[in-house]
Amino acid sequence: MGKPTGFMDSGRIPPERRSSRERIQDYNEYYHRWSDAEAQTQGSRCMDCAVPFCHMGCPLGNVIPEFNHHVYKGEWQKALNVLLSTNNFPEFTGRICPAPCEASCVLNINADPVTIEYIEKEISDRGFEQGWIKPEPPKTRTGKTVAVVGSGPSGLAAAQQLNRAGHNVTVLERSDFIGGLLMLGIPDFKLEKSVVQRRVNLMADEGIEFRTGVHVGVNYSVDELLENFDAICLTGGSTEARDLTVPGRDLDGVHFAMEYLPQQNRRLQGLDTPKESEITAEGKRVVILGGGDTGADCLGTAHRQGAEIVHQYELLPEPPVERQDSNPWPQWPTILRTSGAHEEGGIRDYNILTKSFTGTNGQLEKLHGIRVDWAQDENGRFQMAEIAGSEFEIEADLVLLAMGFIHPEHNGMIEQLGLDLDDRGNVKVNVNKMTSIPKVFSGGDMVRGQSLVVWAIAEGREVARGIDDYLSGTTTLPKTFPE
Secondary structure, X not given: OOOOOHHHHOOOOOOOEOOHHHHOOOOOOOEOOOOHHHHHHHHHOOOOOOOOOHHHHOOOOOOHHHHHHHHHOOOHHHHHHHHHOOOOOHHHHHHHOOOHHHHOOHHHHOOOOOOHHHHHHHHHHHHHHOOOOOOOOOOOOOOOEEEEEOOOHHHHHHHHHHHHOOOEEEEEEOOOOOOOHHHHOOOOOOOOHHHHHHHHHHHHHOOOEEEEOOOEOOOEOHHHHHHHOOEEEEOOOOOEEOOOOOOXXXXXXXXXXXXXXXXXXXXXXXXXXXXXXXXXXXXXXXXEEOOOHHHHHHHHHHHHHOOXXXXXXXXXXXXXXXXXXXXXXXXXXXXXXXXHHHHOOOEEEEOEEEEEEEEEOOEEEEEEEEEEEEEEOOOOOEEEEEOOOOOEEEEOOEEEEOOOEEEXXXXXXXXXXXXXXXXXXXXXXXXXXXXXXXXXXXOOHHHHOOXXXXXXXXXXXXXXXXXXXXXXXXXXXXXXXXX
16 A cells, blocks of 8 residues: 555544534535545555455445555546446445445454545545546447336446447436436435436436336336337336334324425425425424434434424434444444434434324324333344333324335336246346346346445446346446356
């Protein structure tokens, strides 16, 4: 490495966040930019560790020590070339990936890991600013046509890889925006939509066709899909939300997170929501059920909309502040995480089971819950038990269900195609990502279940490889997953 003692000389210093008081007044991204010197210092912390476990943590196999070295040396274009060799969209992963690479960093055994995620963001942002990231259409075309159904990160990655292989790619998106959850699910304060649109525009300039408002199985038949394309790539995501079947669930004021978050994203794009279907936290007592990233996204959005008070409840126990002996490095650390949204306010609580909702005239007024305890049974599995006498109620005007997703939507396209599913309700594929129907492939959350943006991109790259091999009899696209 360029500076073998860098990790001893300098500590981990991420980019500075804008103050909470300032940022809850708008929907702009959290972070200030590093100076050249700050970025190079952080790059210098990458160790000469012999076995870079960060590669194990990264599903894309990003060549992390090499781009860190180039950043330390101030060789930004070389760093970008290394990063783009494995990652189609570092401007996304540098903003919204939870960085499993950092959890596996060798420094993380007993110190703070390298700021890999923020270095990726800095490299990609400079790449766009300097004009190094530009359209790269293929030199020749194969004449083969591929439909990519779904335009989230997995679909976009598959589309870009297939286009690079020379195939004619059409992306079909049921929404009116290209980008999937990148565009309509993730708030702007984590990922400004100009960043997504910039990439979509570049891909269009590379020759990829984007069609919005095309809902396969609803306004575009699966027969047309099979007839019009030589291969089909299904990357529609895991969109069936986990529901809460308790009394009062049907009261007005209880909503899925993905009913709530897209509305605010649409407003910021200049689109109005009909008053009768508007969901807002303004002036309301809000309860968020679910302690993950989606719950934090709801929390940050509620702050910006002017909620009176926000509680965030989690069924599971509060995680420890530090790793436990049962959770050693380089495993993903199960620890308490504080996001930018949590810094801004709100009340977090754990070990809470929602029993019912009540209200009058069809309008939510209260959440009724009970505290629970978790204990291991004789097989080592944790079992939940309600704590007698711990029942409580809380006044609430808006409850947001952010409890994750269970599998892709089966009604419509999947049922009409007759695809085989696995025991979790996800689309079943073979080693080449082909489904049970010839020439129909699938990847991303439709296959894996709900996962991370970095896994979505990796899955998209891999399904593109399977489709290219099917259409061409061989493939030169890089392999993402090991044999």
